[in-house]
Amino acid sequence: MGLMRHGKVPSPFPQHVAKHxxxxxxxxxxxxxxxxAGAAGIVQAExxxxxxxxxxxxxxxxxxxxxxxxxxxxxxxxxxxxxxx
Amino acid sequence: VKQxxxxxxxxxxxxxxxxxxATQALAPKVGLELIELEAVTCCxxxxxxxxxxxxxxxxxxRILAYAEATGADTxxxxxxxxxxxxxxxxxxxxGDPALLERVNANLAAVGAPRYSGGVEVLHFLWLIAAxxxxxxxxxxxxxxxxxxxxxxxxxxxxxxxxxxxxxxxPDRPDSxxxxxxxxxxxxxxxxxxxxxxxxxxxxxxxxxALAELVQPIEQAKEAGxxxxxxxxxxxxxxxDAWQSKLRKQTGRDFQMPILHLSQLVxxxxxxxxxxxxxxRHVVSVxxxxxxxxx
Numbered sequence: 001m002g003l004m005r006h007g008k009v010p011s012p013f014p015q016h017v018a019k020h021x022x023x024x025x026x027x028x029x030x031x032x033x034x035x036x037a038g039a040a041g042i043v044q045a046e047x048x049x050x051x052x053x054x055x056x057x058x059x060x061x062x063x064x065x066x067x068x069x070x071x072x073x074x075x076x077x078x079x080x081x082x083x084x085x
Numbered sequence: 086v087k088q089x090x091x092x093x094x095x096x097x098x099x100x101x102x103x104x105x106x107a108t109q110a111l112a113p114k115v116g117l118e119l120i121e122l123e124a125v126t127c128c129x130x131x132x133x134x135x136x137x138x139x140x141x142x143x144x145x146x147r148i149l150a151y152a153e154a155t156g157a158d159t160x161x162x163x164x165x166x167x168x169x170x171x172x173x174x175x176x177x178x179x180g181d182p183a184l185l186e187r188v189n190a191n192l193a194a195v196g197a198p199r200y201s202g203g204v205e206v207l208h209f210l211w212l213i214a215a216x217x218x219x220x221x222x223x224x225x226x227x228x229x230x231x232x233x234x235x236x237x238x239x240x241x242x243x244x245x246x247x248x249x250x251x252x253x254x255p256d257r258p259d260s261x262x263x264x265x266x267x268x269x270x271x272x273x274x275x276x277x278x279x280x281x282x283x284x285x286x287x288x289x290x291x292x293x294a295l296a297e298l299v300q301p302i303e304q305a306k307e308a309g310x311x312x313x314x315x316x317x318x319x320x321x322x323x324x325d326a327w328q329s330k331l332r333k334q335t336g337r338d339f340q341m342p343i344l345h346l347s348q349l350v351x352x353x354x355x356x357x358x359x360x361x362x363x364x365r366h367v368v369s370v371x372x373x374x375x376x377x378x379x
Contacts, residue, residue: 016095016098016099018123018124018125018126019123019124020124021126023124023147023195023196023197024126024144024147024195026194026195027140027143027144027147027191027192027195027197028137028140030191030194030195031137031139031140031143031191032140034187034190034191035139035140035143035191036138036139037137037139040139040187
């Protein structure tokens with residue numbers, strides 16, 4: 001038993017391994033890519049943005065236009081109306 | 086006979102095999118046909134839930150999906166922690182169709198079945214403490230506990246949060262008491278029966294965990310209990326295996342036998358010693374078996 005504790009001999013007891021355990025391991029990789037820590041979280045940033053919106057007042061932010069007073073200056077696009085300052 | 090998908094969890098697969106063996110032997114006597122789930126993993130306990138919440142959700146969705154694939158409408162658990170984790174995941178998935186679709190897409194990508202929300206997660210305790218299960222239990226427990234004084238210990242995760250669990254009153258549960266009485270035993274009442282056993286913090290704060298653990302054992306002993314019974318293998322591990330730690334820390338040797346719920350009912354139902362496996366316990370169950378002359 002002493003040798004076993006130090007990893008010198010294999011365990012006499014068979015390890016319990018769930019059937020199709022590879023499926024659960026593959027699920028971990030896929031969740032990392034597609035889950036909240038991956039595509040569904042960092043890339044699209046739905047969760048962090050929802051927190052920011054909640055903190056700053058979601059309805060007010062949604063109603064306000066992206067350009068103009070209180071937001072970014074409207075960009076100048078040749079051929080369209082003159083850019084606002 | 087009611088068919089249920091059976092998820093035994095990690096502890097009953099490993100250190101608490103006696104719980105699985107007793108449950109499988111007892112199930113037909115209380116009208117349950119167990120369809121054991123083999124291609125499933127740990128529910129993640131409290132650890133994965135904290136560290137990787139999204140993976141926790143996927144792991145539990147996969148277990149629920151395999152349970153649903155058996156055709157049963159009930160997923161039976163024998164562990165408080167599994168019950169809470171699975172019910173929490175089920176509640177979350179059923180309440181958010183977009184989330185369920187994302188999780189199902191990921192399950193399909195690894196070859197697992199999809200989950201459509203057709204399963205209810207129920208602890209074995211709940212299945213035999215009410216309704217038809219309770220009636221069958223009363224018939225099965227013909228051998229009886231002969232007035233044995235039993236202290237029920239619920240543990241926390243089968244009671245709280247009650248919004249997710251909801252079977253017992255979290256402050257005044259009585260399902261274990263009903264079962265003990267139906268088996269011909271006398272239920273001991275004591276305040277710490279609904280407290281935490283200390284398992285989740287034993288690694289981080291052993292002194293705090295042991296201070297939690299000593300309360301139910303000490304109170305049950307003082308109330309004159311012959312043994313304690315618990316529906317949770319993690320509580321069983323704490324209560325049974327760590328009495329030696331309590332002896333070192335407090336100088337008191339309680340020698341309190343701790344029974345799994347399936348073993349207690351199994352004794353009353355006349356299960357054989359090979360189905361009860363009391364020899365796997367750390368604290369001897371001999372005082373109980375001698376009283377009952379098993």
